[in-house]
Amino acid sequence: MLTLSPADQLLYTPEEAATVLRFGRSTVYELMAEGALKYVKRGRSRRIRRSDLESFVNAMEPQPN
Numbered sequence: 322m323l324t325l326s327p328a329d330q331l332l333y334t335p336e337e338a339a340t341v342l343r344f345g346r347s348t349v350y351e352l353m354a355e356g357a358l359k360y361v362k363r364g365r366s367r368r369i370r371r372s373d374l375e376s377f378v379n380a381m382e383p384q385p386n
Contacts, residue, residue, distance in 0.1 A: 332361070332368040341374060352377075 333341065338358075339349045349369075352358035359373040 331371055333371065333374065335360075335367060335369065338369045338374060342378070 330337070335349045335353065336346055339346045342349065344352075349358065353360050353367065353369075358369065358377050360367045360369045362368075
């Protein structure tokens with residue numbers, strides 16, 4: 322079985338995305354429901370593209386000091 326590092330994956334489960342983003346799982350599901358984090362759906366499965374994770378992070382505004 323081929324094992325990919327998180328950086329090599331093209332699609333992430335919401336749980337994997339939460340780990341990569343260092344957010345809670347429920348936060349990722351909330352972001353998906355709000356439309357703030359794009360995902361693809363196949364049957365009952367939801368997957369988040371690596372490029373959508375990167376776009377989400379790049380669009381985040383840093384908090385002022």
